[in-house]
Amino acid sequence: MRPSKSAYLLLMPVGLVLGAFFLVPLALLLYTSFNTHAPGTFALATTYEFTWANYSRLLGPPFTRYLWLTFKLSVIASALGLALGYPLAYLIARRRSDWVRTALLGFLIAMLFLSVIVRLYGIGLAFLSMPALRAVVEAIGVPFASSTMSEIMIVTGLLHVTIPIVTLTLVGSVQNVNPMLEEAARVLGASRWFSVLSITVRLSIRGLISGFLLAFTLSMAAFVIPLILGRGNVLFVSNLVYNRFSQIVNYPSAAAMSVVLMIMGLVAIFAVARVSNPRWQR
Amino acid sequence: MTAPLSDISLKSASTSESPRMSTRSPGQRGVHGRSADRIATVVFAGTIIVTLAFLAAPLVVVLGMSVDSRQFVSTFPPPGFSLQWYQSFIDNPYYISGLRTSLIVGAAVMVISTIAGTAAALFLDRYTIRGKAAVEAFIFSPFLIPAVILGFGVFLFTAQAGIRNPYARLIGGHTILAMPFVVRSVMSGLSGISPLYREAALTLGANEWYAFKDVTLPLAKTGIVTGALFSLAISLDDVAVALFLSDTRVYTLPVALITQMRVSFDLTIAAASSVITLATLFGVIGLQRWIGLDKVVGRGVHGQ
Numbered sequence: 158m159r160p161s162k163s164a165y166l167l168l169m170p171v172g173l174v175l176g177a178f179f180l181v182p183l184a185l186l187l188y189t190s191f192n193t194h195a196p197g198t199f200a201l202a203t204t205y206e207f208t209w210a211n212y213s214r215l216l217g218p219p220f221t222r223y224l225w226l227t228f229k230l231s232v233i234a235s236a237l238g239l240a241l242g243y244p245l246a247y248l249i250a251r252r253r254s255d256w257v258r259t260a261l262l263g264f265l266i267a268m269l270f271l272s273v274i275v276r277l278y279g280i281g282l283a284f285l286s287m288p289a290l291r292a293v294v295e296a297i298g299v300p301f302a303s304s305t306m307s308e309i310m311i312v313t314g315l316l317h318v319t320i321p322i323v324t325l326t327l328v329g330s331v332q333n334v335n336p337m338l339e340e341a342a343r344v345l346g347a348s349r350w351f352s353v354l355s356i357t358v359r360l361s362i363r364g365l366i367s368g369f370l371l372a373f374t375l376s377m378a379a380f381v382i383p384l385i386l387g388r389g390n391v392l393f394v395s396n397l398v399y400n401r402f403s404q405i406v407n408y409p410s411a412a413a414m415s416v417v418l419m420i421m422g423l424v425a426i427f428a429v430a431r432v433s434n435p436r437w438q439r
Numbered sequence: 440m441t442a443p444l445s446d447i448s449l450k451s452a453s454t455s456e457s458p459r460m461s462t463r464s465p466g467q468r469g470v471h472g473r474s475a476d477r478i479a480t481v482v483f484a485g486t487i488i489v490t491l492a493f494l495a496a497p498l499v500v501v502l503g504m505s506v507d508s509r510q511f512v513s514t515f516p517p518p519g520f521s522l523q524w525y526q527s528f529i530d531n532p533y534y535i536s537g538l539r540t541s542l543i544v545g546a547a548v549m550v551i552s553t554i555a556g557t558a559a560a561l562f563l564d565r566y567t568i569r570g571k572a573a574v575e576a577f578i579f580s581p582f583l584i585p586a587v588i589l590g591f592g593v594f595l596f597t598a599q600a601g602i603r604n605p606y607a608r609l610i611g612g613h614t615i616l617a618m619p620f621v622v623r624s625v626m627s628g629l630s631g632i633s634p635l636y637r638e639a640a641l642t643l644g645a646n647e648w649y650a651f652k653d654v655t656l657p658l659a660k661t662g663i664v665t666g667a668l669f670s671l672a673i674s675l676d677d678v679a680v681a682l683f684l685s686d687t688r689v690y691t692l693p694v695a696l697i698t699q700m701r702v703s704f705d706l707t708i709a710a711a712s713s714v715i716t717l718a719t720l721f722g723v724i725g726l727q728r729w730i731g732l733d734k735v736v737g738r739g740v741h742g743q
Contacts (some may be wrong), residue, residue, distance in 0.1 A: 171618065185595040270722060274676075320490060
């Protein structure tokens with residue numbers, strides 16, 4: 158149905174809000190990223206001098222070091238999230254509608270809704286108030302104050318975010334694989350675990366890949382988790398941006414980093430879109 | 440060249456291949472044997488239990504330590520029960536001010552994003568225009584940008600445009616975050632409604648507004664309510680955007696909590712966190728009662 162002229166009014170509120178608080182900010186960000194930073198200027202610059210310096214400085218340390226950390230920890234958290242989430246998703250998907258299914262789904266959705274601050278605080282507090290945990294960690298040779306420990310804590314925090322999301326996504330995926338196919342494999346003599354792996358997992362591979370990419374995108378963009386659990390010795394790119402905003406007041410540099418982070422995120426998301434698109438499988 | 444009849448075996452296997460699994464005894468089945476299955480089941484169950492315990496453990500610690508009777512953070516579980524930390528939270532003007540701001544901003548964001556988002560979803564559901572995919576992509580694009588970047592960008596914009604009121608800045612920033620969720624939620628709610636209902640109402644003499652109010656709105660209720668709740672949750676939970684847009688006098692509760700957390704892991708935060716957890720729990724139970732969690736997730740094509 159073609160819209161009448163007045164029907165376009167329905168789109169106006171969204172358009173206004175997005176235009177003002179989304180498009181203009183992003184444009185300003187891009188614009189600022191090419192400005193030369195005048196040290197000592199607080200808030201906005203009054204002069205403008207085009208330069209590539211903000212970007213070229215990103216090609217070496219320390220940015221590359223933190224970019225690598227962000228990437229590495231995001232990959233680990235996403236892969237682990239998949240490995241831990243798939244069995245849970247399989248259980249929920251194959252379960253008849255009963256209280257177990259409702260309870261598990263409710264738990265996962267509650268975890269999604271639950272403030273990340275509560276979970277973060279819980280993880281930090283757990284490490285502070287349970288000496289047993291510290292003993293375990295130090296037994297494998299990681300001193301508690303080290304940055305490796307911070308990395309472990311960050312991955313723990315990221316897992317709390319990735320596992321619920323990945324699991325809920327995978328439930329949909331596994332549900333769409335016909336359970337009869339597994340039964341058919343078992344009738345032909347395959348064991349239960351082999352039939353699950355070779356049939357259901359194989360057929361839900363698209364869900365697995367897009368789950369991984371979704372978790373990866375979320376992890377790369379993580380801000381609060383590395384802020385608290387990184388304890389200052391591990392930073393994600395998003396934390397670098399915030400530092401350039403609040404501590405080392407250098408808006409052009411922060412803007413340049415934001416643009417780079419944004420582009421990486423978009424690449425990952427387009428990868429998700431390609432994978433989810435049916436035309437991907439010929 | 441053709442094999443003599445006597446060489447063709449009627450057994451289930453030829454001489455050079457191994458026989459099919461179903462004809463072997465369990466001990467011969469190797470990876471398909473019963474013991475392999477038992478191990479796999481243990482691994483499966485174990486992983487699930489570990490995962491659930493892992494997800495639940497921090498909540499248990501927070502709830503447990505929030506009623507600690509000691510004066511400082513020590514080992515878990517606490518020896519005595521005390522509500523001192525909850526009292527400390529209520530008595531603390533720093534947190535209460537943050538809570539007040541969060542609720543005001545959250546309510547405003549919920550109202551604005553639900554109205555704007557529902558309108559946009561109605562348009563997208565009913566009409567087709569050239570470039571509709573582009574419009575949809577545009578509306579969902581805030582999903583794609585990390586919140587930090589959105590926060591920084593909105594800060595630059597409001598500073599440049601001279602918008603100094605911190606409430607306006609916070610509401611604007613959070614609405615951007617929440618709106619795509621509302622649109623998607625309402626759209627999926629609307630997609631199940633046949634356009635014939637609205638047309639029937641119009642044929643019977645209702646005008647557009649009544650057709651919407653009495654026919655479309657009740658049918659789309661679950662999508663709209665879910666979207667509204669999502670937008671509230673997003674606004675209440677956001678840290679990244681609020682850190683950029685708050686100032687020394689007006690700040691949200693998450694900002695207050697995070698700032699305090701960077702200094703010390705005070706148990707007052709535990710009390711605040713427990714309150715937030717309980718509120719979330721009630722929210723999800725309410726969602727289950729009203730809408731049914733299965734509808735939120737779906738049952739798939741082969742659901743039982």
